[in-house]
Amino acid sequence: MTTGTDVSMSDEELGRRLRLTFATMVPLLDSAASDEPAQLLRDASDRLVFEPARREPAAAARWGARVAAVAAAAALAVGFVVVQRSAVDDPALSDTPNLPAVVAEPGWYAVIRPLLPSGFDRIALTHADQQSVAFVAFRSTSAQILDMNITLEPGFDKKETTDPVTFEDDSGTYFESSGGVSLDTVDDRLIGVRCDVTSPLGSSLPTSQDPSAAGPCADASNADPIDGADLRDLARNLATGFPLDAVNESFGAPVGTDVLNPAIAAQVAEFIGEPAVVIAEQNDLVLREVSLSPATVTPPTSRLTVVTGVYSPPAPTNAPVSTEPASLPGARFFRHGAVATAIVVANGTAFHISTSDLSDTNLPALSQLLNQLTATQGAGVPVPPPASTVVPDGDQDVAAIPPTTTMPPADQGYTLLGIDPLPDGYQLLDAYYPTAKNGSGLARFGNPTNTTELWLIIRNEPPRAELFESLDRTTWQFNGRTVWSDGEGDSCLPDACSIGLQWDDQTSLSLIWTDQQGNNLAPGSDQDSLLALLPGLVADDSLPWQEVTELPEPGSAPPAAPIVPGSVVVANGNTLGGSAGRLAEMLNGAGFTVAEVVNATSISSDSVIYVSNEAWCLGIQLAYATGITTTESMPNVLPIDSPATAESPDVLIILGTDAATRFESGDERIDLGPVGQLIVVNGTGDNSIVESRLADLKAAGIQVATEVASARPADETTLHPITETTPWTCGIADLLGIGGFDTWTPDMINGELPEGTDAVLLIGG
Amino acid sequence: MEHTTAMSKRVVGEPILGQPTRRPDTTPESRSADLEQLFRDHRERLTRLASAIVFDRSRAEDVVQDAFAGLYRRQGDVSNPEGYLQRSVVNLSIKVLRRRRVAERHRPDRPPVAGIPEIDETWIAVRELPARQRAVVALRYWEDLSEAEIADVLDWPAGTVKSTLHRALNKLKKEIRS
Numbered sequence: 001m002t003t004g005t006d007v008s009m010s011d012e013e014l015g016r017r018l019r020l021t022f023a024t025m026v027p028l029l030d031s032a033a034s035d036e037p038a039q040l041l042r043d044a045s046d047r048l049v050f051e052p053a054r055r056e057p058a059a060a061a062r063w064g065a066r067v068a069a070v071a072a073a074a075a076l077a078v079g080f081v082v083v084q085r086s087a088v089d090d091p092a093l094s095d096t097p098n099l100p101a102v103v104a105e106p107g108w109y110a111v112i113r114p115l116l117p118s119g120f121d122r123i124a125l126t127h128a129d130q131q132s133v134a135f136v137a138f139r140s141t142s143a144q145i146l147d148m149n150i151t152l153e154p155g156f157d158k159k160e161t162t163d164p165v166t167f168e169d170d171s172g173t174y175f176e177s178s179g180g181v182s183l184d185t186v187d188d189r190l191i192g193v194r195c196d197v198t199s200p201l202g203s204s205l206p207t208s209q210d211p212s213a214a215g216p217c218a219d220a221s222n223a224d225p226i227d228g229a230d231l232r233d234l235a236r237n238l239a240t241g242f243p244l245d246a247v248n249e250s251f252g253a254p255v256g257t258d259v260l261n262p263a264i265a266a267q268v269a270e271f272i273g274e275p276a277v278v279i280a281e282q283n284d285l286v287l288r289e290v291s292l293s294p295a296t297v298t299p300p301t302s303r304l305t306v307v308t309g310v311y312s313p314p315a316p317t318n319a320p321v322s323t324e325p326a327s328l329p330g331a332r333f334f335r336h337g338a339v340a341t342a343i344v345v346a347n348g349t350a351f352h353i354s355t356s357d358l359s360d361t362n363l364p365a366l367s368q369l370l371n372q373l374t375a376t377q378g379a380g381v382p383v384p385p386p387a388s389t390v391v392p393d394g395d396q397d398v399a400a401i402p403p404t405t406t407m408p409p410a411d412q413g414y415t416l417l418g419i420d421p422l423p424d425g426y427q428l429l430d431a432y433y434p435t436a437k438n439g440s441g442l443a444r445f446g447n448p449t450n451t452t453e454l455w456l457i458i459r460n461e462p463p464r465a466e467l468f469e470s471l472d473r474t475t476w477q478f479n480g481r482t483v484w485s486d487g488e489g490d491s492c493l494p495d496a497c498s499i500g501l502q503w504d505d506q507t508s509l510s511l512i513w514t515d516q517q518g519n520n521l522a523p524g525s526d527q528d529s530l531l532a533l534l535p536g537l538v539a540d541d542s543l544p545w546q547e548v549t550e551l552p553e554p555g556s557a558p559p560a561a562p563i564v565p566g567s568v569v570v571a572n573g574n575t576l577g578g579s580a581g582r583l584a585e586m587l588n589g590a591g592f593t594v595a596e597v598v599n600a601t602s603i604s605s606d607s608v609i610y611v612s613n614e615a616w617c618l619g620i621q622l623a624y625a626t627g628i629t630t631t632e633s634m635p636n637v638l639p640i641d642s643p644a645t646a647e648s649p650d651v652l653i654i655l656g657t658d659a660a661t662r663f664e665s666g667d668e669r670i671d672l673g674p675v676g677q678l679i680v681v682n683g684t685g686d687n688s689i690v691e692s693r694l695a696d697l698k699a700a701g702i703q704v705a706t707e708v709a710s711a712r713p714a715d716e717t718t719l720h721p722i723t724e725t726t727p728w729t730c731g732i733a734d735l736l737g738i739g740g741f742d743t744w745t746p747d748m749i750n751g752e753l754p755e756g757t758d759a760v761l762l763i764g765g
Numbered sequence: 766m767e768h769t770t771a772m773s774k775r776v777v778g779e780p781i782l783g784q785p786t787r788r789p790d791t792t793p794e795s796r797s798a799d800l801e802q803l804f805r806d807h808r809e810r811l812t813r814l815a816s817a818i819v820f821d822r823s824r825a826e827d828v829v830q831d832a833f834a835g836l837y838r839r840q841g842d843v844s845n846p847e848g849y850l851q852r853s854v855v856n857l858s859i860k861v862l863r864r865r866r867v868a869e870r871h872r873p874d875r876p877p878v879a880g881i882p883e884i885d886e887t888w889i890a891v892r893e894l895p896a897r898q899r900a901v902v903a904l905r906y907w908e909d910l911s912e913a914e915i916a917d918v919l920d921w922p923a924g925t926v927k928s929t930l931h932r933a934l935n936k937l938k939k940e941i942r943s
Contacts, residue, residue: 009941018902
């Protein structure tokens with residue numbers, strides 16, 4: 001193992017460490033400067049323009065923006081090739097082995113993509129000649145599939161039809177049915193559009209037929225439905241927007257028959273136990289649908305469709321391409337009516353499985369097959385779960401299909417993940433991801449019997465397994481993926497233990513046991529128990545992820561005590577201009593309510609906090625927050641020069657010369673002191689009261705270390721600080737409407753309070 | 766006559782003695798076009814090199830801009846523009862670093878973190894190196910240049926590069942051990 005405490009580091013070893021460090025950190029500097037406004041990117045010139053050699057700061061900033069914009073514009077213009085090439089050509093990364101071949105954006109992609117609805121960005125060209133073209137497109141956030149045919153030559157492939165005309169406009173005549181539309185254009189061409197969720201080829205399983213006229217992409221459970229009107233719009237777009245002369249040398253050709261990995265067919269045959277039956281085929285092997293059921297099962301209950309030549313846009317990162325095989329632990333199925341489907345796009349190939357056999361044995365087996373297929377195909381790009389809400393039918397066995405809810409927008413650059421099942425006794429505390437792109441997502445799970453939390457952190461990060469291997473960290477293999485020791489070196493700390501894993505080529509995760517109060521972890525909270533959770537990792541559609549503007553960093557202090565409400569006036573009692581204003585801004589930023597900033601009647605050497613009788617807890621919190629330790633009762637005549645318009649503030653802060661410079665920079669952190677260990681004693685026979693109190697605490701982010709039964713009933717709810725009265729205990733008291741503190745009497749419980757108890761909440765009533 | 770004889774011996778394409786050597790087209794338009802090509806070819810690499818020294822992408826971009834501005838002003842006199850740019854970037858980065866060290870004494874920036882202790886402690890240790898040592902370390906372990914190539918880029922004696930790198934590595938070892 002190599003760690004920072006290794007005293008025998010050689011030049012060679014230090015050199016290796018330095019290369020890894022530069023290779024890791026310099027790209028982070030890149031990304032830190034990548035937040036250029038979109039407008040700048042659009043307006044960016046690709047010409048080098050000089051400004052005067054000596055620039056004012058504002059000009060320098062403009063130049064910086066211009067250079068970054070030029071770089072971004074150049075990268076956009078050349079697209080994926082440039083992004084990947086920069087990683088390959090990078091001298092510091094020249095030792096990176098076996099980078100997969102770069103896939104440039106085909107010419108047809110830029111032609112068809114703008115004509116499709118949002119999200120349909122994984123597209124395959126299934127046919128192309130001078131007469132017609134055909135595409136299949138996948139929308140990753142809804143698992144919907146568009147199948148499109150466009151004839152380019154007037155009169156080509158037209159047949160007589162007796163189908164009724166359902167709509168007419170300037171573009172032509174529409175023949176619409178559930179899930180599809182055919183447009184006979186005014187220039188005598190045919191545009192065919194179909195949307196499905198259960199099969200790219202339209203050969204859906206019999207039980208999947210949606211009886212509604214809306215079509216399979218528009219069922220009520222789908223959060224992003226495509227109905228008949230949408231399909232009509234799409235057909236019109238294709239008729240008017242797709243150039244008739246698009247098929248030329250730069251357009252690109254459909255993927256040929258030699259790209260399908262033969263190992264795929266072998267694996268399917270091995271899965272069934274007999275050769276697979278081809279159900280449908282289109283354009284040789286570009287699309288192939290095979291039965292995943294034995295020949296004796298007619299019609300087949302499970303089908304696999306393989307679509308090769310799928311172009312996926314690059315991930316929003318300049319990370320090198322993953323060198324790891326893709327196996328997706330727990331590739332997941334989602335319900336569409338009586339059919340479950342799963343889809344994964346791996347290295348240009350889409351694997352789509354649909355099944356009407358929802359049994360506990362079939363779905364895990366199919367999931368495992370999907371993992372094997374994607375691992376065989378190569379570096380994978382998992383499709384996030386659909387946005388649809390799938391409500392299981394009441395009388396069917398759906399244990400293998402967890403209920404789903406609407407996914408938040410998956411624009412963070414990583415896949416949202418969850419754990420199912422959770423460790424015994426653990427339940428979700430909260431799950432956040434930041435509004436800004438590429439910030440880490442954090443899901444926290446707690447156990448009421450101890451203070452050890454389980455954290456799942458997901459981030460947009462290039463593959464790092466090789467980095468950790470280079471650092472001689474302990475690694476494990478799981479489903480063909482490298483798991484690494486993710487903490488301070490190889491071993492766990494007393495209060496933290498973690499492992500890391502690359503989920504897909506844009507998502508890495510950490511699983512962490514952590515005790516935010518600094519206590520030792522609960523027994524069994526080790527790397528082995530984290531490794532045991534890996535099979536339960538799933539692309540999350542069950543956690544109530546919340547979008548927040550800022551996510552607390554891992555290891556940062558847990559939520560502070562609730563701020564006690566009340567009006568605060570800050571008076572400037574020193575000669576440093578603006579100091580009171582800066583303090584007021586800081587306090588407001590921390591959640592206090594500063595009603596007004598005024599001048600004190602005189603300059604004072606000592607700062608004082610005046611507190612009204614009812615606001616003593618707010619005074620304690622402000623004393624901690626400001627570091628002003630002198631507190632006095634509120635005088636009858638306020639010592640302020642200009643009269644405060646706020647009526648009798650709850651707290652008046654006189655900022656004297658002793659603390660004037662303390663808030664000079666205006667960006668000091670407000671510290672409300674430590675969070676303590678709270679013990680709840682149940683002194684009531686009414687469980688609803690206890691549950692209500694616990695819910696209030698949980699909602700405020702206050703954790704209960706443990707619950708203890710009372711030795712005797714209690715008439716009212718009281719709070720008993722064991723050590724001292726702190727902002728934390730004040731916050732709890734205010735939260736629960738407790739007007740004061742009581743002294744703890746040990747005979748309220750049988751036995752001793754747990755060691756480290758800071759406060760006891762006795763719930764009575 | 767003598768003059769004529771001398772001319773007759775002239776190799777085709779060689780400058781005529783006594784006449785000004787034909788110089789490249791240095792009109793503003795052509796210089797701008799050449800620079801644009803250089804910019805496209807080398808901007809990203811040079812910016813990352815500067816980033817590896819100054820630890821700040823936006824400052825690195827300014828450094829590269831200044832290097833190109835310097836080349837623009839001296840283009841007619843520079844025979845190896847790429848080498849000139851690389852040397853300029855390193856020297857300008859060192860200057861920026863020295864200036865910034867003074868300004869940062871009271872309010873250091875928060876450095877980016879990888880979240881990997883071995884990487885972060887090494888990065889912090891590199892950050893503490895004197896400017897010239899940091900530049901040499903960056904050229905050696907980010908640009909992957911040999912000591913001889915670093916000497917060539919910086920126009921330093923080979924011994925100076927060697928001793929600077931040696932001192933830098935010793936300092937890093939000490940910092941990382943502590």
